[in-house]
Amino acid sequence: MIFSPQSRVWIYQSNRKFTATEEQEILQKLEAFTSQWKAHGNELMAKAEIRYGYFIILTVDESQAGVTGCSIDSSVRIIKDIEQTYGVDLFNRFNIAYKLDDEVHVQGKEDFETLVNIKNITPETIVYNNMVQTLQELETKWEVPFKDSWHAQVFAHLI
Structure with a gap:
């Protein structure tokens, strides 16, 4: 998949580095999520990655379907689930x-x-x-x- 330079990104930074096992499990969870991520029934062209063991990056190319409030809420839910499961803080902007x-x-x-x-x-x-x-x-x-x-x-x- 080739993503447009104008694709939207969301970055969630962990307060600690993920272990290799955690990173693998989180990527599997995020791949399952992005493969079925929808906005008003339309599939989103999306991907997830982890950089440097700290940063979860979600990318959506809106040229096919735009992100909606509900679809953003669903992404926040999965990030909160990751927070809970792995005991990390992904929303602290400080x-x-x-x-x-x-x-x-x-x-x-x-x-x-x-x-x-x-x-x-x-x-x-x-x-x-x-x-x-x-x-x-x-x-x-x-x-x-x-x-x-x-x-x-x-x-x-x-x-």
């Missing part, structure tokens, strides 16, 4: 992901602020903008240097 030494790390807002303060997070540190909305943005604006991110505006007083 958890911030960044890359250090080619490893993804996730910290709460206060701990991240401390890392910025003590210069462990530099203007060049890669951070993750989970608010991207399209496949094209995912490819170009998701992994960005701290200085070019919304994070820099929130923590501007520290840099």
